[in-house]
Amino acid sequence: MTDEASTPETEVLSLLPSRLRTARRDKGLSLDAVAKLSGVSRSMVSQIERGESSPTIATLWNLTRALQVDFAGLLEGVDEPAGIEVLRNANVPLIANAGQGCSIRILSPPEEVGRHEVYDIRFQDSGILDSAPHKRGAREHLTVISGNVRIKAGDKVEMLGPGDTARYPVDQPHTISAEAGPAQVFLVVQDA
Amino acid sequence: MTDEASTPETEVLSLLPSRLRTARRDKGLSLDAVAKLSGVSRSMVSQIERGESSPTIATLWNLTRALQVDFAGLLEGVDEPAGIEVLRNANVPLIANAGQGCSIRILSPPEEVGRHEVYDIRFQDSGILDSAPHKRGAREHLTVISGNVRIKAGDKVEMLGPGDTARYPVDQPHTISAEAGPAQVFLVVQDA
DNA sequence: GAGGAAAATCCAAAATACCGGATTTCTGTT
DNA sequence: AACAGAAATCCGGTATTTTGGATTTTCCTC
Numbered sequence: 001m002t003d004e005a006s007t008p009e010t011e012v013l014s015l016l017p018s019r020l021r022t023a024r025r026d027k028g029l030s031l032d033a034v035a036k037l038s039g040v041s042r043s044m045v046s047q048i049e050r051g052e053s054s055p056t057i058a059t060l061w062n063l064t065r066a067l068q069v070d071f072a073g074l075l076e077g078v079d080e081p082a083g084i085e086v087l088r089n090a091n092v093p094l095i096a097n098a099g100q101g102c103s104i105r106i107l108s109p110p111e112e113v114g115r116h117e118v119y120d121i122r123f124q125d126s127g128i129l130d131s132a133p134h135k136r137g138a139r140e141h142l143t144v145i146s147g148n149v150r151i152k153a154g155d156k157v158e159m160l161g162p163g164d165t166a167r168y169p170v171d172q173p174h175t176i177s178a179e180a181g182p183a184q185v186f187l188v189v190q191d192a
Numbered sequence: 193m194t195d196e197a198s199t200p201e202t203e204v205l206s207l208l209p210s211r212l213r214t215a216r217r218d219k220g221l222s223l224d225a226v227a228k229l230s231g232v233s234r235s236m237v238s239q240i241e242r243g244e245s246s247p248t249i250a251t252l253w254n255l256t257r258a259l260q261v262d263f264a265g266l267l268e269g270v271d272e273p274a275g276i277e278v279l280r281n282a283n284v285p286l287i288a289n290a291g292q293g294c295s296i297r298i299l300s301p302p303e304e305v306g307r308h309e310v311y312d313i314r315f316q317d318s319g320i321l322d323s324a325p326h327k328r329g330a331r332e333h334l335t336v337i338s339g340n341v342r343i344k345a346g347d348k349v350e351m352l353g354p355g356d357t358a359r360y361p362v363d364q365p366h367t368i369s370a371e372a373g374p375a376q377v378f379l380v381v382q383d384a
Numbered sequence: 385g386a387g388g389a390a391a392a393t394c395c396a397a398a399a400t401a402c403c404g405g406a407t408t409t410c411t412g413t414t
Numbered sequence: 415a416a417c418a419g420a421a422a423t424c425c426g427g428t429a430t431t432t433t434g435g436a437t438t439t440t441c442c443t444c
């Protein structure tokens with residue numbers, strides 16, 4: 001798959017992989033199960049769900065049959081929820097065991113994975129979060145709420161204090177760490 | 193493209209080619225023009241429109257942008273018109289200069305081209321309509337309204353009188369002609 | 385009908401989707 | 415921790431899509 005620039009127009013396409021994966025998981029099906037149901041191989045289903053290959057409409061059609069999702073609807077843009085969506089503090093999903101001395105709160109809905117992910121990250125003193133490279137074109141937008149933070153992206157390093165914001169490409173290894181005392185940051189990951 | 197049997201489920205897919213071609217022609221665009229607009233090669237557009245290849249969704253997406261058609265809508269089944277559709281006699285599109293001594297009235301809507309075309313054909317005495325082979329699997333269903341008609345499909349020949357009906361494959365050259373005096377026939381072309 | 389320009393199709397090379405088995409990752413159990 | 419079983423990813427080879435240019439067809443104009 002040629003890695004197309006993600007202009008606003010192509011956003012529907014880049015949304016498709018996560019939608020398929022979500023649909024499958026919601027039904028509690030394994031890749032293997034879907035493969036048998038649809039006649040599409042495990043590997044293909046996996047690649048498609050990871051956005052590593054652009055299926056032919058014939059293949060996609062077979063998948064929609066197996067997953068019992070609406071073909072037309074799959075390609076439609078997200079319909080913004082009508083009213084105000086509220087995610088209460090107490091209900092925020094939490095990743096406790098990422099990195100060392102840090103906990104990650106997931107603020108964006110599963111549908112948005114891969115497009116626009118929002119996290120609230122809390123570091124203990126000297127807490128550190130190491131991340132593997134995401135796919136080319138992905139960027140992170142980070143704002144410090146409190147504390148002092150050190151950002152390392154590739155071979156570049158920056159120090160940030162409260163209120164500071166950094167944006168950087170993450171198609172390379174990158175690290176966020178609290179420097180003197182605990183810290184809290186807001187992180188937006190684009191096009192991961 | 194693996195030639196999938198056209199079970200009811202796959203019919204949406206087989207509808208896509210003609211829809212694309214119709215959309216392009218309605219805009220008065222050439223293959224070349226669409227190619228330049230969409231970034232998809234002439235050849236590909238041609239193959240897709242003829243149903244000879246199953247495009248990837250990326251390719252199809254680019255085409256829909258160029259043709260300004262709704263991606264989602266393209267794959268949806270035809271929604272049967274709500275009430276009763278009436279096509280008045282006076283408004284029936286006419287092909288006057290096909291064959292010799294015959295005129296063709298087109299009774300089916302443009303959307304249906306390639307699936308299910310209906311014609312009312314009038315022959316003068318000794319009128320004749322010669323047709324090139326359609327694609328494999330295509331069949332014609334012909335009923336004689338009045339007069340006497342001679343059908344030739346490949347190397348088979350049949351004579352039909354008023355009320356007679358013939359069905360025959362048309363993936364081969366075929367000819368319809370009026371034998372003694374004028375004639376009128378009803379013709380349904382399937383999967384052309 | 386002959387000639388010429390535009391449009392559609394054909395063709396061989398390149399890129400990419402697709403498959404099935406091997407490998408790795410994940411998850412829960414002793 | 416180590417293991418077992420399941421699930422997902424990786425990796426070859428094959429089939430299909432995709433492309434750019436050559437060829438054929440269509441359709442005007444003279």
